[in-house]
Amino acid sequence: MTGSQGTTRTVARRTVVAAVGGAGLTVALTACGGSDDTVQTGSGQPAGDGGAAASGGGTGGAGGTVIAKxxxxxxxxxxxxGDVVITQPVAGEFKAFSSKCTHxxxxxxxxSNGTINCPCHNSQFDASDxxxxxxxxxxxxxxxxITVEGDSIKLA
Known part of the structure; x- marks a missing residue:
């Protein structure tokens, strides 16, 4: 390209591709930033419906959202x-953990057999702790x- 002062500039294709890629990365990272109004539970996990809609649960009283019976x-x-795995390692004792494998x-x-199993790489976690x-x-x-009130298990 010739400028008005007679100098010639060439822009390499890789420079253009890198600039466009950098702009796309910036947009993607901005989108992943999310909102600051997410409510956190005591476990550090975002509070949500926890799959309540899929399990037929609804919102309970002051104890939180019913996620299972x-x-x-x-x-x-x-x-x-949803994002929680609920276990009953011993009759009447309920535990809950993130359903996302830490691997x-x-x-x-x-x-099954006292373990929570990940299908991706076969990690196994103790269902009691x-x-x-x-x-x-x-x-x-x-x-x-979680809290258990009557026959309802609620996300606290």
């Missing part, structure tokens, strides 16, 4: 409800705050 969670097993963030899918029973995960599942 106690009858939905088998003794010695558990159930994934690479896959959603855990199955609770979320600790790692088998890797590749090295960190436990973070606990989620």
């Amino acid at each position: 106690t009858t939905d969670i088998p003794a010695g097993g558990g159930k994934v409800v 690479q963030g896959c959603a855990v899918k199955e609770i 979320g600790s790692v029973k088998a890797g590749p995960a090295t960190a436990p599942l973070p606990p989620a705050s």
